[in-house]
Amino acid sequence: MSTLIQLSSSAIQYQLHMAEAVSELYPTQELAQQLQQALLRQPTLIDTHLSPQDQQQLHREITRLAASWQLELAENQILVTHGITEAISLALRHLTRPGDTVAVETPVYFGLLQTLESLGLKALEIPCTPDSGLSLEALEFALRHGPAVKCLVCVPNFQNPTGALMPDEHKKRLLALARRHGVTVIEDDVFGDLYFGQQRPTPLKAWDRDGDVIYCASFTKSFAPAFRLGWLSGGRHHAALTRLRDSSSLAASSLLQRVLADALTSGEYARRSARLRQQLAQQMQQLADAVLAAFPHGTQVRRPQGGMLLWVQGPEALDSNQLLQRALQQSISFAPGVVFSAEPRFNHCLRLKFGQPRSPGLADAIATLGRLAREQLVSRVSRQRRQGLRGWPKRRQAGVPAVAPASLPARPQAGYGRRSGRDAPRPPAAQSPAPDHNHGHPARLAWRKNGSKMLSSCAAGTPGPRSLITTCTHPGCSAHDVTSIKMVLPGAL
Numbered sequence: 101m102s103t104l105i106q107l108s109s110s111a112i113q114y115q116l117h118m119a120e121a122v123s124e125l126y127p128t129q130e131l132a133q134q135l136q137q138a139l140l141r142q143p144t145l146i147d148t149h150l151s152p153q154d155q156q157q158l159h160r161e162i163t164r165l166a167a168s169w170q171l172e173l174a175e176n177q178i179l180v181t182h183g184i185t186e187a188i189s190l191a192l193r194h195l196t197r198p199g200d201t202v203a204v205e206t207p208v209y210f211g212l213l214q215t216l217e218s219l220g221l222k223a224l225e226i227p228c229t230p231d232s233g234l235s236l237e238a239l240e241f242a243l244r245h246g247p248a249v250k251c252l253v254c255v256p257n258f259q260n261p262t263g264a265l266m267p268d269e270h271k272k273r274l275l276a277l278a279r280r281h282g283v284t285v286i287e288d289d290v291f292g293d294l295y296f297g298q299q300r301p302t303p304l305k306a307w308d309r310d311g312d313v314i315y316c317a318s319f320t321k322s323f324a325p326a327f328r329l330g331w332l333s334g335g336r337h338h339a340a341l342t343r344l345r346d347s348s349s350l351a352a353s354s355l356l357q358r359v360l361a362d363a364l365t366s367g368e369y370a371r372r373s374a375r376l377r378q379q380l381a382q383q384m385q386q387l388a389d390a391v392l393a394a395f396p397h398g399t400q401v402r403r404p405q406g407g408m409l410l411w412v413q414g415p416e417a418l419d420s421n422q423l424l425q426r427a428l429q430q431s432i433s434f435a436p437g438v439v440f441s442a443e444p445r446f447n448h449c450l451r452l453k454f455g456q457p458r459s460p461g462l463a464d465a466i467a468t469l470g471r472l473a474r475e476q477l478v479s480r481v482s483r484q485r486r487q488g489l490r491g492w493p494k495r496r497q498a499g500v501p502a503v504a505p506a507s508l509p510a511r512p513q514a515g516y517g518r519r520s521g522r523d524a525p526r527p528p529a530a531q532s533p534a535p536d537h538n539h540g541h542p543a544r545l546a547w548r549k550n551g552s553k554m555l556s557s558c559a560a561g562t563p564g565p566r567s568l569i570t571t572c573t574h575p576g577c578s579a580h581d582v583t584s585i586k587m588v589l590p591g592a593l
């Protein structure tokens with residue numbers, strides 16, 4: 101993640117790697133004036149905390165906003181945080197201890213993996229599809245048969261990176277499932293306000309009658325990214341979360357909170373976010389069209405109904421990390437699939453932001469990316485032909501479990517440099533020898549439903565604290581050796 105952040109301050113011209121919109125999409129001039137006016141009107145904003153009245157006003161406006169999308173909250177159940185990152189971090193610190201396991205979506209926002217790692221937590225990755233988000237069947241299986249899960253972090257509205265929107269019925273079922281298993285849900289609704297349809301999607305929290313969902317939201321995407329204003333509503337955990345926040349960051353900036361409160365009260369926030377949504381929706385279509393026109397045959401794109409991210413699934417043989425190396429030489433960046441899981445499951449995928457207005461330069465950049473991807477595949481085929489191997493790598497067939505290498509490679513650290521082994525010529529996937537994934541024992545099919553399969557298997561070696569740990573069906577296997585659950589679901593990534 102730090103490498104991606106460093107790319108943001110580099111001279112790369114077409115930066116499509118972070119989940120952010122360019123500054124032209126925000127009303128910077130108006131915000132500058134409002135900041136100045138607020139400070140002139142109320143100079144104490146520079147040296148004191150927000151007054152109780154001002155705080156009450158902000159909390160009241162946030163509850164009004166939430167009520168407009170069916171989320172009824174009390175004013176004293178709002179805690180303003182430093183972005184949603186602080187809100188999620190507080191929730192995790194409150195609910196877990198180092199060594200605990202946290203269920204997350206896969207592919208997952210890489211910042212969350214980093215937060216989990218910094219807190220010494222393990223991630224149990226549950227498949228998520230661009231169609232409807234987190235697989236409830238997979239989650240149920242993992243909760244029944246996997247290690248004890250302390251909590252679940254999920255992004256039901258416009259998930260990062262897939263853009264998936266979870267249907268309301270799934271949200272209700274997810275809540276019931278979590279409740280049955282005593283798992284607290286941390287809901288990350290960072291993109292909820294950036295919807296392209298008629299209505300903002302309802303958060304999971306709206307159906308939470310037990311106060312067990314810790315709802316986290318943010319104004320960083322929809323209002324002013326660098327203001328870093330997020331918030332949470334912690335249900336029955338709220339008091340404990342407030343104490344934790346007091347002992348960590350104490351309070352958010354008074355001046356910035358004041359300007360946000362005014363924008364909410366005057367209706368400016370609603371007008372600006374509507375404009376932003378309209379622009380993002382248009383840019384999403386343009387980017388998706390450009391990708392489909394330029395990328396190799398077999399590339400799949402699911403147009404999201406909100407947010408600012410486009411998840412591109414290339415042909416299986418595409419190596420998006422290698423593609424990034426070539427793209428950087430052309431002054432183009434994106435987030436390669438490898439950063440969205442602790443395991444190398446999404447190497448053929450990449451994430452592009454559509455927070456940048458269309459321009460001839462951007463169109464050329466996408467065309468260049470597509471050309472580089474096609475060239476990579478062509479050169480791979482030529483290499484294979486030279487090596488005397490016939491045939492194009494076949495796409496995984498439905499029902500055949502995904503396999504990970506026997507010793508799982510570490511995730512790339514800084515720089516996405518060339519990595520020996522991965523960059524070296526390799527035979528087509530279909531002809532690779534099957535890795536010994538199960539201590540030499542055949543993996544056992546543990547679960548089958550509606551034509552979906554889930555495989556419980558064990559693998560030697562642990563890839564680090566992010567690895568997921570789940571059931572092993574082999575009697576001689578100790579829990580410490582079990583590092584992988586392979587899930588194959590129809591349409592799963």
Ligand SMILES: Cc1ncc(COP(=O)(O)O)c(C=O)c1O
Nearest residue numbers: 119183184185209260290318320
């Ligand atoms: C899913 C998800 N959660 C959290 C964050 C962090 O948001 P914030 O900037 O409000 O801390 C991001 C940022 O892109 C994100 O995509």
